[in-house]
Amino acid sequence: MSGDDVRRIRAGRRTVEVRRPGKVLFPGGADTREYTKGDLADYHRAVAPFMLPHLRGRPLMLERHPDGIDGPRFMQKNTPGHYPGWIARADLPKEGGTVQHTLCQDTATLLYLTDQACLTLHRWLSRADGVGHPDRMVFDLDPAGDDFGRVRETALLVGELLDALGLPCAPMTTGSRGVHVVVPLNGRHDVDEVRDFARAVADLLVSRHPDRLTTAARRKDRGDRLYLDVQRNAYAQTAVAPYTVRALPGAPVATPLTWDRLTDQEVTARSWTVANAVEQARTDPWAGAMSRPRSLRPARRRLDALSG
Structure with a gap:
């Protein structure tokens, strides 16, 4: 060579x-x-x-x-x-x-x-x-088609519910079609507890918006509903x-955002590429949320009250 x-x-x-x-x-x-x-x-x-x-x-x-x-x-x-x-x-x-x-x-x-x-x-x-104790929880918003407007609306719903539960969170475009909503955790809960909590949050959102959202793992069962994927919280x-x-x-680049930036109607899942993602990174959009890891225990009590 x-x-x-x-x-x-x-x-x-x-x-x-x-x-x-x-x-x-x-x-x-x-x-x-x-x-x-x-x-x-x-x-x-x-x-x-x-x-x-x-x-x-x-x-x-x-x-x-x-x-x-x-x-x-x-x-x-x-x-x-x-x-x-x-x-x-x-x-x-x-x-x-x-x-x-x-x-x-x-x-x-x-x-x-x-x-x-x-x-x-x-x-x-x-x-x-500490592989059995995650310090991140992720909600993966996967649309049926290339409809980022629906993704944006759903991400805001997820963020509002997590805020009501007392959990900080932040969005990230995936660089493909969707958004990840990421929650910082204190690492004291095992992977099963984190996955079960995420599933309970997703189930509550689906119960509130059954025509728009689903947790069905099989594509044939989703129709045109957006898939709230919490399986990424399982072990490994x-x-x-x-x-x-x-x-x-x-x-395109998976790019962290602030919630205000996500509401910009010009933003899509592929707005940032290797040509401009560094400029976005310099703004440190996750500086607030990711510095405040939480326990799930108080959030679980609030979630049970809302679900009940």
Whole structure:
């Protein structure tokens, strides 16, 4: 491989090689720009100060596209043996053995994963040192079609109910079609308790809006209703990380927002891309909500009263 086919990027104490930086990962189209592996490396280097706090200590599932978004996709849980020793790992139990998950602790690791054509980082809602006790709860709003107006309305309903329960929360566009509403937790509840609470919240919302919302896991049972997905709160499930890139034309980015920003009628699930997401990240839209983790116990009492 010639020198022109390798780009060396300094990241802290390390220099990371990004091979074939000119390789197109996101082909351009009539309404979308072309982005190369080098462009993705530039984005990750710039967004790292804002992205890494949402990644550190969390097991990852890596979504790799070695030939770009038009090629095959690989979902990678286990860390390959050829990864350098300085990349952090976490050995976690699975049925019949263990899985050695990659941890992204620093900018150098983020750039190394870029070299591996990892486009999207899916993170656990718990940390490796407490995998049975999540410190995040997620409501994934998945519309039946490409109707972001309905997504926005539902996200506001979720936010209003969580506020009534005394739980801080914040929205994030997924970079695909929907929104995640994320709740910071104190990490003292086990994964079953968190999942059951999330399901009870979703069930209450569905009971109030049965023609608009559903918790039906099977697509054929949803009709045109928006799916309130709480299954990401189960053990070993993942959710796309804040500021990660989605494997879609135009390189859209999962982007944290304030509630006021979400109400902007111009905002969609793909409003931010690798071209402009860093500017949004600098505003630190989750600064308030994510700094106030909560216990679910008082919220559970309020929820039971509302449901009763």
